[in-house]
Amino acid sequence: MKKNYESGIGICQIPKKLLRIMKLTVFLLIVFTVHVSATVYSQNTKLSLNLQNSSVKYVLEQIEAQTKCRFIYSNESINMDRKVNLHVENKTVKDILDVLFSDAGIKYVITNKNLILINPLDKNELTDFSTQTLQQQNRTLKGRVTDSQGQPLPGVTVVVKGTTTGAITDSEGKYSLPQVPGDATLLFSFMGMRSQEITVSGKTSISIAMKEESIGLEEVIAIGYGTVKKSDLTGSVSSIKAEDLQKLPVTSFDQAIQGRAAGVQVTQASSAPGGKVLIRVRGGNSLSSSNEPLYVVDGYPISAGTSAGGSGAGQNPLATLNTSDISSIEILKDASATAIYGARGANGVVLITTKRGQIGKTQVTFDGYSGIQQIANKLDMMNAREFAELVNEARTNDGLGVAFPNSSDLYNFPDPTSLGEGVDYQDEIFRSAPIHSYNLGISGGNESVRYAFGGSYFGQTGIVEGTDFNRASFRTNIDSKISDKLTVSTNLTASHVWSNIGFSEGDGGNNAGVVNSAILMPPTVPVKQADGSYTLMNPTPGGSTIQNPVPIAKLATNYQEIDRILGSVFATWKIINDLSFKVTFGTDMSSANRSVYWPTETVIGYNANGSASQSNRKMASYLNENILTYDRSIGNHSFNVTGGFTWQTFHNSFFSAAATNFPTDVYGADNMDAGTTYSMPNSEKEKSQLASLLGRINYIYKGRYYLTLTGRADGSSKFGANNKWAFFPSVATAWRISEEDFMNPYSVISNLKLRASYGKTGNQDIANYQSLARMGTMNYSFNGMLNSGVGPNNIPNPDLKWETTSTTDVGIDLGAFENRLTMVVDYYYKKTTDLLWNISTPQTIGFSSIFKNIGSIENKGLEVSIGGDIFAGKFNWNSQVNWSRNRNKVLDIPGYTPSTQGSLSGHLKVNGSWLEPGMPVGVWNLLKYDGVFQDQAQLEAGPRSSTNDKLGAARFVDKNKDGAINYTDDRMIVGDPNPDFIFCWSNSFEYRGFDLTVYMQGSYGNDIINVQRAETNVSGPWGNQRREILNRWTATNTNTDVSRARVTVDPLLLQSSWLIEDGSYLRVKTITLGYTFTKLKFTNSLRLYVTGQNLITLTDYTGFDPEVNSQGNSNLQMGVDYNAYPAAKALIFGVSTSF
Amino acid sequence: MNIKKQILILISILSFISCDSFLEEKVYSSMTPLNFYKTEADAEAALNSVYNAMLSQNGWGRQVWLAAELPGEAAWPNNSGEAWRTEMDQYTWTTSSTGFPQIWGQLYKMISRANTVLQNIEQVTFTTTGVKEQIVGETKFLRGMAYLYLIRFFDHIPLMTENNMEDINPTNVGTDDDVWQLIIDDFSYAKSVLKAKNTGDDIGRATAGAAQAMLAKAYLTMGGKPWNKTENWEKAAKEAKEIMTNTAYGYNLWDDYDKVFLLENEHGPEYIFSLECESQMSCGRDFPTFTGIRNGDQIKLGGWSSLTVNENFFNSMSETDKRRSRTFVLSYYGYAHPENLYTYPGNITIPHFNKFIDMTDVNATATADYAMNIPIIRYSDVLLTQSEAENEANGPSIAAVEGINIVRARAGLEPLTPDDFTKETLRDTILQERIWEFCEEGQAYFDLKRMDAISKRMTAIGITTAEKHYVFPIPQDEIDVNPNLVQNEAYK
DSSP states (O other), rough: OHHHHHTTOOTTTTHHHHHHHHHHSSOOOSSOOSSSOOOTTHHHHEEEEEEEEEEEHHHHHHHHHHOOEEEOTTTSSSOTTOOOOOEEOOOOEHHHHHHHHHTTTTEEEEOOOSSSOOOOOOOHHHHHHEEEETTTOOEEEEEEEETSSSOTTTOOOOOOOTTOOOEEETSSSSSEEEEEEOOOEEEEHHHHHHHHEOOOOOOOOOOOOEOSSSSTOOEEEEETTEEEEEEGGGOEEEEEEHHHHSSSSSSHHHHHHHHHHTTEEEEEOOSSSBBBBEEEESSOOOSOOOOEEEETTTTTESSSOOOOOTTOOOOOOOOOOSSGGGGEEEEEEEEEGGGGGGGGGGGGGEEEEEOOOEEEEEEEEEEEEEEEEEEEEOOOOHHHHHHHHHHHHHHHTTTTOSSOOTOTTTSSEEEEEEESOOOOHHHHOOOEEEEEEEEEEEEESSSSEEEEEEEEEEEEEEBBBEEHHHHHHEEEEEEEEEEEEEEEEEEEEEEEEEOOTTOOSSSSSSSSOOHHHHHSSOHHHHHHOSSSSBBBOOOTTTOOBOHHHHHHHHOOOEEEEEEEEEEEEEEEEEETEEEEEEEEEEEEEEEEEEEEEETSHHHHHHHHHSEEEEEEEOOOEEEEEEEEEEEEETTEEEEEEEEEEEEEEEEEEEEEEEEOOOOOOOTTOOOOOSSSOOOOOEEEEEEEEEEEEEEEEEEETTTTEEEEEEEEEEEEETSOEEEOOEEEEEEEEEEHHHHHHGGOOOTEEEEEEEEEEEEEEEEEOTTTTTTTOOOEOOOOTTTEEEOOOOOOOOOOOOTTEEEEEEEEEEEEEEEEEETTEEEEEEEEEEEESEEEEEEOOOOOOOOOEEEEOOOOOEEHHHHEEEEEEOOOEEEEEEEEEEEEEEEEEEEOTTTOOEEEEOEEEETEEEEEEETTTSOOTEEEBBBOOEEEEOOOHHHHHBBBBBBTTOOTOOEEOOOTSSSSSOOHHHHHEEEEEEEEEEEEEEEEEEEETTTEEEEEEEEEOOOEEEEEEESSSSSSSSOOOOOOGBBOOOOTOOOSOOOOOOOOTTGGGGBBGEEEEEHHHHHEEEEEEEEOOOOOSSSSEEEEEEEEEEEEEOOOOOOOOOOOOOTTOSSSSHHHHSOOOOOOEEEEEEEEEEO | OOHHHHHHHHHHHTSSOOHHHHHHHOOSSBOOGGSSSHHHHHHHHHHHHHHHHSTTTTTTTTHHHHHHHHTTSEEEEETOOHHHHHHHHHHOOTTTTTHHHHHHHHHHHHHHHHHHHHGGGSSSOSSSSTTTHHHHHHHHHHHHHHHHHHHHHHHOOOOTTTSSOOOOOOOTTTOOOOOOHHHHHHHHHHHHHHHHSSOOBBTOOOOHHHHHHHHHHHHHHHHTTTTTTTTHHHHHHHHHHHHHOOTOOOOOOSSSSGGTOOOOGTTSSEEEEEEEOTTTTOOOHHHHHHSSSTTTOOSSTTTTTOSSSOOHHHSSSOOOOTHHHHHHHOOOOSSSOTTOEEEEETTSSSSSBOTTTTTTTTOOOSTBBBBBEEEEHHHHHHHHHHHHHHHHHHOTTGGGGHHHHHHHHHOOOOOOOOOGOOHHHHHHHHHHHHHHHHHHOOOOHHHHHTTTTTHHHHHHTOOOOGGGGGGGGHHHHHHHHHHTTOOOOGGG
C-alpha cells in the first residue's frame, strides 16, 4: 500500500467508510482533460491569488481556472466549505496547496497528469485495512480502459470495491492493481462516463470500454456564439449526441431529431427518399411566414437551401448534409437561448456541431449499412369484379345503363362475372428497394494541428418505382495553432446529391401523381391496351381523369442534382488572457438542376408530343462574423461576455426553359432544341441582406446563482423603409439549489436547478421585396403573338416588419442518485404579435389584400423529459421518456372575418382549414357526417341536404335545426390537427457486448383530414374504392353508415367530417440489436448491428401512414394526407469499426 | 503589439462596413414603379396589363362569363363544381355566394390597372404621334367595359378613377349618374381616337367599332330596367345603325352560322371584340374543356361537362334552325378514336354546347391552354340591339325589324313583319332570338334584366324568383371591410 502511495497514482488513503459513500455520490466532480502532458507543469507554473473569506472549494476552482491542474476530492472527506484567507504572489500550485492544507491534516498527491488528489490521512483506518487485506489470497490485476470508440482513456479511477485500493489509468488507458482478492469487484469511474462495476472472478486482466453518460452535467454544449457547461445553462436547450443519430437509417439529420427532444415535433411531410421533414419547436408561431427553426452548422446560419423547380411536398434541403459528420445537435427552445439569433430566433434554433479532430493517435472509423425497404402498409382496394359491380350499381341507382359489359369495348369493359382480381396498380408501382450508407472518417492531431476528414456515400432507392436519392459528400475540419495567441480553423463540407424525384405525389386533377393514380385507377383497367400500348387514362364513365401511373413511374423523368459547399474559415486571436476575438468568413453555395421529360407513352407527353423542361436554381449566402469574448472570474463572481457584429447576404437566381413536340423520346430533356415548340423561358434573381449587432453576458455568483442577459439588434433588407432595425432582448436566471449548503443532507439529489427566462425573438423569414411596390408580368396575346404586359402587383407597405414572439419559460432540472435519474420539466408561454398576414382590403382599389403586421397568436405548453440508468453494471438499461404538449390559439386579427383558408384540392373542392380567433390554427369547420338514411322513416324525418336525397344518401347533423342541411349554416368544428400530446420512449440495453435499442414514439389526439377519402370512399365510379365501400347501403344492407352507390359524388360528403380521422398512433420506430467485439487484434472496436425501422405501428388511421403532412410548410394546413409518399419499413444490417 | 494597438485594429475592422446602404433592397427580376412608366414601350406594356385582367378566371376567363350565363334558361352547371354555379342557375344566391367577390374584385382590378395607365401616362415620353391617343383610347375602352359589366351586375358601385385611386373606402351611394357618365365618356373617347379596323400585329385590340358597339350597348342598358332612362333608346338605335352602315368597320355576318366560332375565323368580320386566347404562352383558357363532354373523346384533352344545356332549351330550338348544329352537340366522330360515332340523343346522355368546340384547336398543352377566342360582342348583337332599341323607341316598324331579320335570315328563319307585333310581343320575340343567338356567350342575365323578363321566363321553367334577383348583392366581403359601402336595398 505504501508503495502505491509513493508512486503517486494510488488513492489508497481513502477510508472504507468514504468509499461506501462514494458509491452513491458523484466520485469525481471535475472536468478531466486528456490531452495535456506537461509533467512538471504544476511544479513550475506560478500563479497569484488574493482571496478573502473564500471556501476551499472556491480556491481550488480558481486554481483550476488559472492552471491546467485538476483536483480530485470528495466532499465528504474534507470540509470544502471551510473559509480561508489567501494571499500569494507568484507561487507554484504546490506552494499554495501547502499553505491551504497545512493546518487541516490534509495530504495531497500531484500526479504526472497534473491531477491532484486530495484526502485526509486517517492512520487508524489505514492500519485496519492493511491487516485485513494481508489475510487474503491476492494477486496483481492489469487491464486497459477505452472509450466506446476504442480510444485509450487515461485518468480513469479504478477502485476495488469495498476497499481503499485503487489506481488511475495512464496515458494508454492501462492500469495495474496489486493484491486484488479473487472475489473482488472493480469499480471504474470517469467524469462524463457511466461508472461500471466488474467482478474479478479470478481473472488477472480486465479491460473495459466505458460508455458516455447520457446526461453529463459537466458536458460542454454549444449555445449560440459560444459554449457553456450543461450545469451552467440558464435557457431551455435540448442536446442530442452523435450516438443517438447514428443508430437510425435516415436520409437527413432532422429525421433523427424526432422524439429526442421534448417540445420538438418532427413530421415527415413526405416519405420519399430525401423528402421534406417539418420541425416545429413548441408549436407554430406564424400563419404566413415560415415556422421552421433556424439551422446553424458550426456557427454558420444556413438558409433553407435549394430545390430547383419544385415537386409536391418538395425535397429536403438539409438532406445535402451527412448525418455521420455530426457530433452533436443542440436545440435552443426558449428566448434566452435563441435571442442571440434575434430576428431569426422565434422558431427555435438548431445548432449542429460537426466532428473535429482531437489530440492523440490518428483514428480511423468506418460505418456502413445496407438494407431493404418495403411499403409499410398497402391500402385495401376493391378488386376488378367488386369495382365493376359498384359502377353498375351506381349507374342503375341513377337511372343509367350499366357500364360493364360494354359490347363495343369489351377489352376495357368486360362482363363483371368474367372479372377477377384485375390489376393491382399498387403492386405495379411499389417495390422492395435497397438502401446503403458508407462513412469513412479519419481524425487526430497534435499540439499544433488537429484534423478530421470524412467521406460518405448514401444511396436510397425509393419504394415507389422511379424514385431514388443518392448523396456523396466529404468534410474536412482543421484547427491549426499558429501561435499561443492565434488559432486558425476551417470547416468545409461539399456534397453532391443526385435523385430521381419521380412524380409520386400531387393532386389528381391535372397533375399526375403516381401514388394517387395507383390507388384510384380501377382494377378493371388494363395496364396496356390490346395493341400493346400503355393505357393512357381511366376510361370508366363518370370516372376521374386518372392517368395510368405505370408509364409515368417507369418512363417519365424527374431528375434533380444538387451541389452544395458549406465552408468557413475562422481565426481566434487571444488578445489578452481573458479576451479573445474571433473573425469568421464563410459561404453556403448551392446549385440545383432539375430536368423533366414526359415521353409520349404518358398522357402529358402524348398531349404535348413529348414535353421537356430544365430548371436551374443557384443560391448563395456569404457571412462575416466578428465576435469578442471576455471570460473572467473574480472572487465569487464569474463573467462570460460575448459581443460582436455580423453580416450575411443571400443570393438566389433561377432559370427555366421548356419545349414540346419532339420527333422522338430518346433525347429526354437533354436536347431541348430538338423540340419544335418552345414555351416561355423564365428567370428571376433576388438578393437580401442581414446585419446584426449581438451581445450576451453570463454572470455566475458562487457557482449557484446565474444571470444571463442577451440582446441582438438585427437590420434586414426584407422589411419596410420605416422598420429596418429591431432589437431582441432576453433575460434568464437560474438557481442551482443542489449547490446550497442546506442541501447537503439530501445527498440523493445530485442536481437541482430552477430556471426562468423571458425574452423577445423575431421571425423575418418572408419572401424578399414584400414591402415594396412590385410590378408583375401580365401578358396578353394579339393576333396570335404574345405581348408583354406589366402592371402593379401589390400595395406597398413601408411599415412592414418582423413578427415578434415573447417567450416566458420556467424550468426545473433534477438529477438524483448520482444523476442516474434525471428529469427536466419546462413550462412555456409564447405570444407572437405583429403577425404577418394578408389582411383583406376593399377590392375596389384593385387589390384584395395588403401584407401587414396585424394580429397575435399564442402557444403554451409543458415538456417533460425523464431519463434513467435503471440498471448499471454488467447489465445496463437506460430509459428515456419525452412527453410534451402544446396548446395553440389565435388571439386576435383586427379587421379579419373568420374564413376558410384556401383549398386542399381544387378539382375535388375540398376546403382548407378554418381560421378564427379563439381557436387553434388548423381546425376544420365542416359538416358533421351522421351516417346514411337507412330506412324510409329516417329519410322522411330528415334533415335532407337536397330534395333529391334518397334512401342510403349521406346524412349530416343539422346544427341550426332548421330541418335542412346547408353548408354555410350547419358546419361546425369537426377536427383539430394539433395533438393533445406527443411522446417518445427509448430504451437501450447492454449486456456482455450486446446492445439493444428500442425506440418508440407517437402522437395522441390529433386529427387527419384524409383527402384521399374524397376519392376512394365516395361509393361511386370516380375511381377505385376502398374495400370498406363494399359495406355500402343497399336495399338488402341497410344497417350501415356508408352511403349508397351513385355516379356523381355528393359534394357535401367532401365538405364533411367523412374525411376526418383520428391520427393518434404509437410506433416502434426502430429496434436495433448490436454486438461489439473488443478483443480483436486488427481493430480497436467492431460493432455489428441489425436495425428494423417502422416495424410496428398501432393506429386507427386508415391511410398509408398517420405520420403525414402533405401540405409541407404551411402552418394553416396541418394534418393533411393527400397522396403522400407512403412510409417504408426497413431492415438494415450495419457495421461500425475504428482502427 | 500592445493592447491598445490591438484594440484599435479591432475597431477599424468592425467599422469598415456602413449599414445604411447595406440594408437597401435591390430589385433584379421585377419592376417597381420607380423604374417604369418612362418609355412608349412601358406604356404599351402597362396597357397590356389591362387586357390581361380580362383573361383571369375571375374575369372573362370564366366567372364573369358564368355569372351572366348561368341565370339564363339555356345553360346549367350539371351539378358540378362550385356551389356558386348551382346558386346562380337556381336563383338561390346569397350575399356571401363565392362568385360575387370574385367578379367584383377582378373587374375593379381591371379598372385599377386602367387608372394606373391613365395616371402615369403623362410622365411617358412618346416619340410617335398618335400612340398616346391610341393607348389612352384602348385603356378607356377597357375601363368603360369593366364598369359596364359591374353596373349591370351590381347597379350601385363605387366610382374609381385615376383621380381617386388612393381612396380605399369609396362609397357606392349616389354614384350611379357619374358611373354612367364615365362609361359613356370612355366609350365615346375610344370611338373618336381608335382605328376603325386593326391590321397585322394589332389585330385583337379594341377598335373604334368595338367602342361604338359598347356605347350602343351602354345606351341600350340605360334605357331598360332598372334605369329606365328612355331617352337612351334613340341613342342606342342611332349608334347601332351607324355601325351597320359604316363600311370602314367592315362588319358582317358569316353566311353560315357554323363558321362563326371556328378557330380560323376568330378574327373574321363577325367578332367585334373578343377575349383573345392563345395556346402555349400562358394566354389560353379552358372553355372547350369546361363545356366539352366528360369522357366524350370530343376534344384533345378531354371535357368536364361543367356547363351543359337545359333539355327544354334544347327542344325549344327548331330543328330547321341552321344554328342548331353549331349550338348543340348533335353528332361527332371521336378525337382519339375517329372510328367511334357519338350522337345526341344517343350515346351522349345529356345535351351539350358545341360553340367552343373546335377539333382543330390542338396546340393546348393543358386543359386551360386552349386557343379558342371567346366573343364579348359580335355583329349579330349590334343587329339585335338596333332592332330592340328601335322597337323600344318607336314601336314595331320596318326599321325595328331590320336588324333581327338579318340575324333570322342567316338562321334560316322567316323574316318578321312589323304588323304582326305590338311593342311588347316584338320585345319578347327579340329576347327569344337573343337567347337562341347568344346562348353560352355570357349575355343571358343582362338581357333578361334589361327586358324585365326574369320572373316571366324563370317561372316558365319552374324556378321561383323575386324582385331582388334583378340585381346581384354587393359582395358581403366588401361590405365587411368598407364601411362606406351600402348593400343593395333588396338584400339588406
